[in-house]
Amino acid sequence: AWFIGFTPDLVAGVWVGNDDASPLGEKKTGSAVAIPIWTEFMKRALDNQPVKDFSSPPGIVFKKIDIETGLLATPKCENALWFAFLEGTAPKEYSSSEQRAASKERRITVRPVSLGQEQNQFSPR
Incomplete structure (x- = not known):
C-alpha cells in the first residue's frame, strides 16, 4: 500500500x-x-512553517461559476464553485434567476435499470 x-x-x-x-x-x-x-x-x-498556496500557471484564471447554468455567479448565487479557465475562455455572461429556473426545467433524471425490468430510451443497449 x-x-x-x-x-x-x-x-x-x-x-x-x-x-x-x-x-x-x-x-x-x-x-x-x-x-x-x-x-x-x-x-x-511542516510544523512552524508558513502555510503556502500553490501558484497558478501563467494564463490560468479562476472564476466563480453558477453550477446551475455554467455562467458567472452573482453574489446572490447560492450554488457556485470556483473553476480554473485558460485566459479568455471563461464565461463572460452572468447568471440570472431566470436562467437558473430554465436550467432546472431542462433537466431529466435518468435512473439505472436492471436486466429483466422494463427498458426505456435511457436504458443501456
Missing part, C-alpha cells in the same frame, strides 16, 4: 508492505495504512 502527496515545499511518499510481498490484509489500502503515516510526517515536517 502506498501514498504520495505534496505541498508547494515538500513531496513525500509512504510505502507500507511485507518483505515477502504477502498481502497486508483485507482493506489495507494506501488510504487506510499509508495516508495516516504520511499525514503525521507532513505535520511534523
Whole structure:
C-alpha cells in the first residue's frame, strides 16, 4: 500500500508492505495504512512553517461559476464553485434567476435499470 502527496515545499511518499510481498490484509489500502503515516510526517515536517498556496500557471484564471447554468455567479448565487479557465475562455455572461429556473426545467433524471425490468430510451443497449 502506498501514498504520495505534496505541498508547494515538500513531496513525500509512504510505502507500507511485507518483505515477502504477502498481502497486508483485507482493506489495507494506501488510504487506510499509508495516508495516516504520511499525514503525521507532513505535520511534523511542516510544523512552524508558513502555510503556502500553490501558484497558478501563467494564463490560468479562476472564476466563480453558477453550477446551475455554467455562467458567472452573482453574489446572490447560492450554488457556485470556483473553476480554473485558460485566459479568455471563461464565461463572460452572468447568471440570472431566470436562467437558473430554465436550467432546472431542462433537466431529466435518468435512473439505472436492471436486466429483466422494463427498458426505456435511457436504458443501456
